[in-house]
Amino acid sequence: MPSPFTDAFHAIHDRFFIDGAWVLPARAGTRDLVSASDETRLTTISMGSEVDVDRAVAAAGKALPGWSGRPLAERIGLLERLLAIYTERYEELARTISLEMGAPIDLARNAQARTGLTHLKSFIDLLGRFDFAEEIGTEAAPETVLHEPIGICGIITPWNWPMNQMMAKVVPALGVGCTVVMKPSEMAPLSAMLVAEMIREAGFPAGVFNLVNGDGVGVGEPICRHEDVAMISFTGSTGAGVAVSRTAAATVKRVVLELGGKSPNIIFADTDLEAVVRTGAAACFRNSGQSCNAPTRMLVERGAYDAAVGIAAEEARRTAVDLPEKPGDHIGPLVSRAQYDRVQALIETGIAEGARLVAGGTGKPPGFERGHFARATVFADVESTMAIAQEEIFGPVLAIQPFDTEEDAVRIANDTRYGLNAQVQSADRARALRVARRLDCGMVQINGAKRGPMAPFGGYKHSGNGRESGIWGLREFLEIKAVSG
Structure with a gap:
């Protein structure tokens, strides 16, 4: 398959997207991405460290007050701009997914890339109808339940359905006013990097979305244990999900897990x-x-x-x-x-x-x-x-x-x-x-x-906790505040 990478996109494969720019890693460390079909090298990415995670979290923290304080209509407007760019670069994205994980090109076009588009459209529609302030009291005893962005979200995604999981997590998080630090799978990070470039092109403020490549030990664990990260949304194996929960427990953050199955x-x-x-x-x-x-x-x-x-x-x-x-x-x-x-x-x-x-x-x-x-x-x-x-x-x-x-x-x-x-x-x-x-x-x-697309996705027992998609997926990124009187 001809490489879908433009020269400009190929030039950022060794960089991370932090604070609105493509930056070099703090320390040396690389990984070759290998073709699943012929075992030749596709490209080389940098592998991050705790220093890179700290930089990304700091950027997300700096951006959080301004982003969460923006009118909802403005956040939706930027997501609509992202949707337009995603649509324009759809074929490039499908070919990237096919190349990085070995998905047949028709599956990459008709399912893999399509799921990301579906999540974008669904959450844009849902955000416009979601009630962020619910009145639950009476005239004599007024009470309001406020749904507020939880804060900085650590998002860790897998290689098998990269766009499905990225857009099911990132879009609702950004839509409700959270900021994001994301680690895509080190086996298939290129599609996520391409979407990061789309986010930059759409004009999202610096620091709202950040991406650091790496493995679980070098990047995943530092995200999970970081004091300033308010929640973790993780998709992967059950064993890795257990490790995420243990690491995150020390800082009492919310953990949402979408794990394995034997359906x-x-x-x-x-x-x-x-x-x-x-x-x-x-x-x-x-x-x-x-x-x-x-x-x-x-x-x-x-x-x-x-x-x-x-x-x-x-x-x-x-x-x-x-x-x-x-x-x-x-x-x-x-x-x-x-x-x-x-x-x-x-x-x-x-x-x-x-x-x-x-x-x-x-x-x-x-x-x-x-x-x-x-x-x-x-x-x-x-x-x-x-x-x-x-x-x-x-x-x-x-x-x-x-x-x-x-x-x-x-x-x-x-x-x-x-x-x-x-x-x-x-x-x-x-x-x-x-x-x-x-x-x-x-x-x-x-x-x-x-x-x-509005049905909740998630499981019982060792298949995880929490839900993605629809109103349930939106609520995972919101805190609840009860105001009485």
């Missing part, structure tokens, strides 16, 4: 089996399986189980694997060598534990000697005690289990430490709703329903 897709025999199994398997493999809410566990009613296994295996075999720059419906490489090795190890574990491999398996697809390409893989006869039924693999691997009764389906679905998303497929809508109410998860999709 069940419950399929009853009364549904259109061919359609729902193919759709479910394809959703598992989408983005090369690198989505926290992917339906990676398919639970099928016993009478339809054998047929479902055959359909899922066929869908895996027909799932094309190709280079990210190629147009069309296919999956690309995994993001890194480490991720590829993890997926391969868990496929091997599934085989060793006795699950029946019906499609895919270890190794790369034919024709791919370089790059982090994995095969779309399906296991049948999986048991809940197996690692592939419990661990978030984050690769194109589907685990299928049978169930006998509605009670059985709910028990198996809830038998995991995660609780992010679930799907229920049944012609009996009353049954589907009944099952949905009993699932320990933050989101349920019935019969293929799509999630709307």
Whole structure:
């Protein structure tokens, strides 16, 4: 794929965006970004330190009074300007995402970059209708609840859906009057840097948005423990989320976590089996399986189980694997060598534990000697005690289990430490709703329903706390003040 980087953008890859300008890091330290598809170097970024975080937080603190005091209409106006620039540079952004994380270009255009645009539009609309001062008292005893910006927000985003997570956090934070210090994933930081440049171009005041590249130890931890940072919004693995919570606890700041998932897709025999199994398997493999809410566990009613296994295996075999720059419906490489090795190890574990491999398996697809390409893989006869039924693999691997009764389906679905998303497929809508109410998860999709941009995104148990999107995502960045009298 031709590089999407303009000379001007490429020139800032070694810099951080602090106090309205692209600045050099305080200390030497770099990381090469490597192509997921051919393992060649794409570019080199600087890796930040606590000194860079301190500079960014200081800039955010200096900007906070003026920014939070601006009329809401002015903040919305700047977000609308950002929306226009985002739209103008949409193709550049999509190609950057495809290049940095290996997403197929059509997926990058139609989903990855699109989610950022959707969040921008949705929050702009919501901000214009949000009541920042609610009257809850009576005429005799007036009381008002004020919703005020919480302050400086530390935002840490992942590599798998970089624009979705960045815009779901940054837009509401800026919109309500907070200032931001952001650390994107060091594996896919370029799209975030491109949006930082868009923010500069839109004319946001210096210090309102700041970006420091680096890893968790060098940049993430200093953000989390900084006394002046009022809240942390983090998306990533459950293990990293636990570390974020521990580090942030000493300064009693708010922590919002969107973590891992092992989402069940419950399929009853009364549904259109061919359609729902193919759709479910394809959703598992989408983005090369690198989505926290992917339906990676398919639970099928016993009478339809054998047929479902055959359909899922066929869908895996027909799932094309190709280079990210190629147009069309296919999956690309995994993001890194480490991720590829993890997926391969868990496929091997599934085989060793006795699950029946019906499609895919270890190794790369034919024709791919370089790059982090994995095969779309399906296991049948999986048991809940197996690692592939419990661990978030984050690769194109589907685990299928049978169930006998509605009670059985709910028990198996809830038998995991995660609780992010679930799907229920049944012609009996009353049954589907009944099952949905009993699932320990933050989101349920019935019969293929799509999630709307205003629906809250988040989970139960080890899938995190707090919510993104809609009014719930806006409130995460607001403090509550009760005024009586």
